[in-house]
Amino acid sequence: MKKVARRSQGPKPVLLANIGQLLTLRAASTRSGPRRGPDLKELGIVHDAALLCIGGNIVSAGTTKDALRDPWLKRNRKNVVEIDCARKVVLPGFVDSHTHPVFLSPRLVDFEKRIEGASYEQIGAAGGGIRSSLEGVRNGSKPALTAKVLRVLRDMAAHGTTTVEAKSGYGLTLESELKSLEAIRDAARQWPGTVIPTLLGAHVVPGEFQSCSQKYVETVCIEMIPQAAKRKLARFVDVFCDKGAFTAQETEQIFAAAEANGLNVRAHMGQLSETRLAPFLRFKPASFDHMDHVSEDDIVQLAKADTVATLVPGANYFLGLKDYPNARRLIDSGVPVALATDYNPGTSPTISMPMAMSLACTHMKMSPAEAISAATINGAWALRIADRKGSIEPGKDADLAIFNVQDYREIPYWFGVNRCTQSVLNGEVTSPE
Ligand SMILES: [Zn+2]
Numbered sequence: 001m002k003k004v005a006r007r008s009q010g011p012k013p014v015l016l017a018n019i020g021q022l023l024t025l026r027a028a029s030t031r032s033g034p035r036r037g038p039d040l041k042e043l044g045i046v047h048d049a050a051l052l053c054i055g056g057n058i059v060s061a062g063t064t065k066d067a068l069r070d071p072w073l074k075r076n077r078k079n080v081v082e083i084d085c086a087r088k089v090v091l092p093g094f095v096d097s098h099t100h101p102v103f104l105s106p107r108l109v110d111f112e113k114r115i116e117g118a119s120y121e122q123i124g125a126a127g128g129g130i131r132s133s134l135e136g137v138r139n140g141s142k143p144a145l146t147a148k149v150l151r152v153l154r155d156m157a158a159h160g161t162t163t164v165e166a167k168s169g170y171g172l173t174l175e176s177e178l179k180s181l182e183a184i185r186d187a188a189r190q191w192p193g194t195v196i197p198t199l200l201g202a203h204v205v206p207g208e209f210q211s212c213s214q215k216y217v218e219t220v221c222i223e224m225i226p227q228a229a230k231r232k233l234a235r236f237v238d239v240f241c242d243k244g245a246f247t248a249q250e251t252e253q254i255f256a257a258a259e260a261n262g263l264n265v266r267a268h269m270g271q272l273s274e275t276r277l278a279p280f281l282r283f284k285p286a287s288f289d290h291m292d293h294v295s296e297d298d299i300v301q302l303a304k305a306d307t308v309a310t311l312v313p314g315a316n317y318f319l320g321l322k323d324y325p326n327a328r329r330l331i332d333s334g335v336p337v338a339l340a341t342d343y344n345p346g347t348s349p350t351i352s353m354p355m356a357m358s359l360a361c362t363h364m365k366m367s368p369a370e371a372i373s374a375a376t377i378n379g380a381w382a383l384r385i386a387d388r389k390g391s392i393e394p395g396k397d398a399d400l401a402i403f404n405v406q407d408y409r410e411i412p413y414w415f416g417v418n419r420c421t422q423s424v425l426n427g428e429v430t431s432p433e
Pocket of ligand 1 (some may be wrong): 098342
């Protein structure tokens with residue numbers, strides 16, 4: 001009786017039937033940890049499949065024949081929300097493990113300046129870049145920021161994303177960073193998907209600390225991190241470690257403060273210049289993101305670690321760069337690779353994981369199968385939630401994306417259009433298109 005009562009409180013049971021290709025992303029090998037090398041190509045595809053979710057969890061996934069034999073389903077079919085997938089492709093909802101959604105205005109001056117030939121650093125020096133988003137967030141009300149984040153989350157779900165890592169980082173004062181994290185929390189409460197909040201107080205050194213960056217690092221370490229941890233507003237601490245942002249030494253200092261406050265760490269690494277990564281591995285970072293510049297030595301070290309290399313080709317695309325991170329070298333060396341949008345107003349204003357996957361295929365020579373693993377199960381590893389997310393297996397959260405295609409390779413193939421017709425977020429079904 002108790003079981004039934006608990007079930008009736010959550011989302012209604014859902015049966016997805018008549019699935020053409022179900023990409024389960026079940027591990028093909030017994031190796032644990034993030035997917036590497038050839039394992040990235042294993043999608044665990046079931047043809048002519050069905051999938052049952054009860055109480056927000058996946059209960060069974062397999063061939064239609066097997067799924068319909070489920071004794072619970074036989075007894076309760078009338079009370080189940082049934083979706084006829086009409087031979088479409090169903091896969092785990094995307095895990096977008098790197099986004100910056102807390103800002104209010106697009107950066108159209110940066111966009112035009114860059115088209116005229118200005119570099120990332122020149123735009124920053126001219127008052128554009130990250131610092132130009134600060135005013136809106138510092139002056140913006142929490143409800144306005146919350147509404148903005150919620151709009152983004154809903155847009156993401158419409159494109160198949162069911163889990164989102166969301167960073168602060170456009171306030172850069174104690175008050176406005178906490179306000180940003182509260183906006184993320186408040187938006188997450190109104191969205192059926194899953195949000196993992198990250199404190200990115202160390203995004204850049206704000207103008208008022210320009211001549212004394214160490215003082216700003218102390219603000220991050222002594223004020224922002226302890227408060228965010230105490231109020232449970234962040235799961236991770238992130239640092240933009242690069243020229244024009246924070247040094248390796250400052251990054252270590254911030255990582256140490258995060259560790260002391262019980263928060264996990266991740267960092268933007270190697271976007272503009274190379275930083276030695278091996279010394280940071282003692283902090284067990286969940287992910288190093290960007291990775292345009294990385295040494296052979298560090299690749300060898302990363303192949304032995306569970307730190308994921310999160311690639312964000314949307315930024316390279318939008319900056320009009322000719323070079324992209326060397327995904328092939330990373331994958332072929334055994335480094336676990338994830339894909340994310342890096343949604344942000346300056347360098348990657350896209351919420352589309354299929355777009356990131358398309359760029360991964362065309363510009364980084366990842367196969368469609370590798371791109372799908374990187375956008376789902378390895379995104380979950382990059383957020384340390386692979387026990388609940390990123391694959392379709394009994395017991396895991398019911399996070400699914402339904403794509404109006406016959407073959408999974410069409411997802412990165414049809415770039416620039418949205419082929420996602422419906423998503424399921426922790427068992428809640430979005431309305432069909
Ligand atoms: Zn970023």
